[in-house]
Amino acid sequence: MADPANATKAREALRAAQLYYLQNHTMEAISQEMRVSRSSISRLLSYARDTGLVEIRVHSPQEARSRLEQQLSERFGITAHVAPAPARASET
Structure with a gap:
């Protein structure tokens, strides 16, 4: 019990x-x-x-770029550097 x-x-x-x-x-x-x-x-x-009732996760944009760089390197056998793109201006 x-x-x-x-x-x-x-x-x-x-x-x-x-x-x-x-x-x-x-x-x-x-x-x-x-x-x-x-x-x-x-x-x-x-x-x-x-106790696991709460889980806190941080999503880093840098981490996403690193994963993409790794995937590109593995797929194409190159050294890849992914630059962040500027935020798109909203269309009015």
Whole structure:
């Protein structure tokens, strides 16, 4: 049987994470809504990340260029350098 204390903590961590990451509430606002200290919210968010309730991914444009350079090099046997293209002006 699952530990009720852990289930409660996971439920609170999930609620805090949803408010923080999905609804963009501040930790202060979440602490007021959940009636706990701001440091408790910080610990709940850390718990959510540590237990896999939350996964944070960073998508780097530089990484995408590096992958494309590698693919071009492998396919054509060349040294490739991919330069970033300027953002397209929106058409009005």
